[in-house]
Amino acid sequence: MSARETKLFLKWYAQQDLNALTAREVTQPLIHSVGLTTAIVIVLLTLALALPMLQKSRLAVSPLAQSLWIGQPEIESQEITLDRIDRLHKELAKPLPGIDRYQIRRFHLLTLRFASANSVDYPLMRGGTIGVNDPLARRMLPALAWNPADHGVVATKSLLRALGYSEDDNGPDSLLVRVSSNEPVMELPIVAIVDINLPDSMLFLVTETEYERIYAEGHEKASAKARTGMIGHDWPTQRELMLDADFIAKFQNQRGLTTVRRQLIPDRFVHVWELESNVSLRRSEWIETVKMLRDWLIEKDESYQAVDEFVLDTTLIDPESRSIDLSTQPYRLGEIWVADLDDLKDASVACRKAGYAANESAVQQVEDIQKSSKIFGIGGLVIGLSLLMNASWGIKLIQELRCKQKLAEIGMLKAIGMNKGELASVFAHQATFIWRSGSKLGLLGSTIGLAICCLLLTQSWAEVRILITCGLVIAALTLVGSRWVIKFSIMKGTENARNVAPMDTMRTS
Amino acid sequence: MSFRLENVNFRYQHGAVVPGLKKLDCQIEAGEVLAVLGPSGVGKTTLLMILGLLWEPDFKNRTVGNNGVGHVNNRLMGCIEYTDRRGNKHVYHELSAERVAKIRREEFGFAFQSSYLLPHISCIENVAMPLALAGYRREDRLDRAKTLFVGDLSDKTEHAFSELSGGQRQRVAVMRALVHDPQVVFADEPFSQLDERNKFALLATLMDWHRGSFRWQMPDNKRTLILICHDRKVAAKYADRCLVLDEVDAPKLVPSDSLNADSQGND
Numbered sequence: 112m113s114a115r116e117t118k119l120f121l122k123w124y125a126q127q128d129l130n131a132l133t134a135r136e137v138t139q140p141l142i143h144s145v146g147l148t149t150a151i152v153i154v155l156l157t158l159a160l161a162l163p164m165l166q167k168s169r170l171a172v173s174p175l176a177q178s179l180w181i182g183q184p185e186i187e188s189q190e191i192t193l194d195r196i197d198r199l200h201k202e203l204a205k206p207l208p209g210i211d212r213y214q215i216r217r218f219h220l221l222t223l224r225f226a227s228a229n230s231v232d233y234p235l236m237r238g239g240t241i242g243v244n245d246p247l248a249r250r251m252l253p254a255l256a257w258n259p260a261d262h263g264v265v266a267t268k269s270l271l272r273a274l275g276y277s278e279d280d281n282g283p284d285s286l287l288v289r290v291s292s293n294e295p296v297m298e299l300p301i302v303a304i305v306d307i308n309l310p311d312s313m314l315f316l317v318t319e320t321e322y323e324r325i326y327a328e329g330h331e332k333a334s335a336k337a338r339t340g341m342i343g344h345d346w347p348t349q350r351e352l353m354l355d356a357d358f359i360a361k362f363q364n365q366r367g368l369t370t371v372r373r374q375l376i377p378d379r380f381v382h383v384w385e386l387e388s389n390v391s392l393r394r395s396e397w398i399e400t401v402k403m404l405r406d407w408l409i410e411k412d413e414s415y416q417a418v419d420e421f422v423l424d425t426t427l428i429d430p431e432s433r434s435i436d437l438s439t440q441p442y443r444l445g446e447i448w449v450a451d452l453d454d455l456k457d458a459s460v461a462c463r464k465a466g467y468a469a470n471e472s473a474v475q476q477v478e479d480i481q482k483s484s485k486i487f488g489i490g491g492l493v494i495g496l497s498l499l500m501n502a503s504w505g506i507k508l509i510q511e512l513r514c515k516q517k518l519a520e521i522g523m524l525k526a527i528g529m530n531k532g533e534l535a536s537v538f539a540h541q542a543t544f545i546w547r548s549g550s551k552l553g554l555l556g557s558t559i560g561l562a563i564c565c566l567l568l569t570q571s572w573a574e575v576r577i578l579i580t581c582g583l584v585i586a587a588l589t590l591v592g593s594r595w596v597i598k599f600s601i602m603k604g605t606e607n608a609r610n611v612a613p614m615d616t617m618r619t620s
Numbered sequence: 621m622s623f624r625l626e627n628v629n630f631r632y633q634h635g636a637v638v639p640g641l642k643k644l645d646c647q648i649e650a651g652e653v654l655a656v657l658g659p660s661g662v663g664k665t666t667l668l669m670i671l672g673l674l675w676e677p678d679f680k681n682r683t684v685g686n687n688g689v690g691h692v693n694n695r696l697m698g699c700i701e702y703t704d705r706r707g708n709k710h711v712y713h714e715l716s717a718e719r720v721a722k723i724r725r726e727e728f729g730f731a732f733q734s735s736y737l738l739p740h741i742s743c744i745e746n747v748a749m750p751l752a753l754a755g756y757r758r759e760d761r762l763d764r765a766k767t768l769f770v771g772d773l774s775d776k777t778e779h780a781f782s783e784l785s786g787g788q789r790q791r792v793a794v795m796r797a798l799v800h801d802p803q804v805v806f807a808d809e810p811f812s813q814l815d816e817r818n819k820f821a822l823l824a825t826l827m828d829w830h831r832g833s834f835r836w837q838m839p840d841n842k843r844t845l846i847l848i849c850h851d852r853k854v855a856a857k858y859a860d861r862c863l864v865l866d867e868v869d870a871p872k873l874v875p876s877d878s879l880n881a882d883s884q885g886n887d
Contacts, residue, residue, distance in 0.1 A: 113755045114755060116755045116757055116758070117752065117754075119758075120753070120758075124741070127740050127741050128740060131740030132740075133739075133740075134740070519736060520738060522674075522736075523732075523736040523738075525721070525724070526672075526674055526724060526730050527724065527725065527730070527749060527750045527753065528721055528722070528724040528725020528726070528750060528753050528754075529721070529725075529753055530718060530721035530725075533753070612674065612675055613669075613674040614666075614669040614674040
């Protein structure tokens with residue numbers, strides 16, 4: 112005699128009881144109901160969890176979603192000066208410690224006049240430059256970023272709309288541009304059209320190569336141009352470092368001479384390399400110190416190979432006489448890029464503390480997602496829990512009804528010595544069986560449901576993976592939860608029957 | 621196993637006293653066959669269920685009165701005491717729920733007016749159920765149960781309960797009460813609806829158990845049979861003593877011999 116044999120018997124008896132024809136009439140609908148509820152709960156909660164994540168992942172891949180813009184005229188921000196940038200660094204470093212969590216880029220804006228297709232007007236448009244291997248270019252136009260041969264303008268759809276082109280058109284191949292009213296019109300090829308939510312002050316971007324060409328042809332500059340960045344990141348490249356060093360050496364050797372043979376692009380004059388404590392090496396360029404050669408022409412494949420002579424203003428030879436350190440000049444536009452969308456809010460607060468009002472449309476987008484995530488989460492949880500509670504209540508009632516029908520049988524089992532614990536274990540076995548069978552159906556149903564959701568809602572394999580991961584997590588939680596719900600409901604539904612005295616059941620039956 | 625009942629009263633849920641159970645005092649000796657007689661509704665089955673611990677006292681609300689007598693839910697009053705085979709005395713109202721279940725499982729066997737067989741398992745599994753609860757291996761319990769299937773039941777071991785006649789069902793139910801060789805069997809008119817042939821077959825099985833005729837029974841077991849019946853001839857023939865319950869008079873414990881004269885006189 113052993114307790115194990117008793118346990119085996121109770122398990123066997125529980126299964127036999129469920130297999131009985133009369134029991135099947137109850138258990139089969141119960142199993143189907145559990146399966147359906149499980150499937151609905153899994154699909155619903157998975158969508159509640161995954162949809163905000165899908166939204167966020169889509170936002171994260173859009174080029175400028177992780178950027179805040181400061182210094183825009185329409186926001187009436189303060190000028191972006193280096194000391195303020197340092198303060199911004201300090202403010203950003205508090206909530207976002209670590210060098211990889213954010214980056215700051217600063218721009219001097221470029222102003223060009225663009226002509227529309229049907230008009231002779233040349234409305235003034237502001238934009239910026241986009242260089243080879245530029246982080247901005249890499250995010251917006253990865254192919255362009257790695258192709259130094261490409262030259263032209265990257266037009267936004269908003270620019271084309273402003274110029275009178277329709278949404279349905281593929282757009283023009285090139286745009287007519289006048290740098291200033293005195294300059295001749297030139298034609299800029301469009302290398303790409305992007306549909307992104309750029310700040311209003313950046314309606315177009317001119318590729319670095321094209322930018323050099325414009326000024327090489329002798330057009331007036333709309334503004335000075337400066338680039339800064341972290342050494343060791345993406346800029347400057349090794350090639351640029353080498354060329355600059357070479358040029359500086361040549362320039363210094365040629366001090367006092369009136370001509371210099373230069374090997375750099377004509378409007379670049381490198382004169383400051385300085386080491387800043389936390390910001391690393393910075394490079395500034397001030398192009399207006401060198402008078403440009405009017406007939407300069409950059410061949411497509413020889414942008415860095417040209418060798419020509421030009422006349423240098425002798426008054427400029429002595430840097431101290433007319434040197435203007437561009438690093439002291441304010442920038443017109445700054446971009447704060449954060450590695451994680453969730454950090455945007457903190458970055459925005461840090462900007463405000465540093466005295467800059469940031470364009471918070473990106474923050475708003477993230478907050479909208481977080482809000483919808485909460486709504487989806489709470490809604491999904493409420494509906495899911497309601498369904499589980501409803502199922503739990505249904506199971507309890509069904510069990511009560513079934514126990515009423517089986518009261519005499521339960522009384523007899525107690526009369527022959529089955530105690531309450533053993534009786535409970537019989538019902539617990541049955542609950543496990545119902546849960547297992549129902550869960551199999553539920554998993555099948557939810558797999559089909561989520562497969563349909565994948566087909567309808569996702570746009571990439573990454574999004575499918577998000578949905579599958581969420582589905583697996585929710586399915587695991589639901590199965591664990593539903594096991595307890597079913598067990599609790601069944602035990603609750605059989606509680607009275609388990610506690611009733613055999614005498615009462617047998618005398619009344 | 622012997623029982624001692626002292627001043628036992630039992631009330632229905634609505635408060636009225638069960639007519640036959642008023643100040644019941646009696647001693648039921650180990651090894652005897654006691655027939656309980658009386659008109660319908662007098663409380664015979666109630667007495668059987670109280671003795672068989674099928675009336676579950678409210679363990680949580682159990683109280684003990686000034687006179688030391690257990691009062692359970694204010695429905696059962698008086699004292700019931702049993703003496704186990706080792707001579708230890710136990711008072712009913714002091715038993716725990718676990719102990720009650722254990723006694724029902726190991727010491728008692730029940731045969732009711734209805735068979736209460738489980739419809740979804742075979743006859744032999746029904747019979748072997750008390751052994752399963754006691755932890756016997758499946759082969760052992762089925763072997764022992766099979767020894768009880770004799771006569772016209774010998775080929776019905778694997779049959780379902782619905783495939784048996786009323787008499788056969790009742791006999792299978794009695795087998796279930798005996799298979800674990802309990803100390804006491806409570807039989808509540810198990811043959812009330814049976815024909816003569818089935819009635820005597822069933823009584824023969826009960827008496828075989830009482831005598832310890834089955835090979836798996838303990839040799840020196842003093843088995844007690846408490847049998848409710850309306851048939852005075854049966855009581856006179858098989859019982860040692862009779863407890864006669866009456867709606868008006870106090871319960872009487874009489875030798876079964878005295879019933880012979882009554883039944884002959886009645887006939």
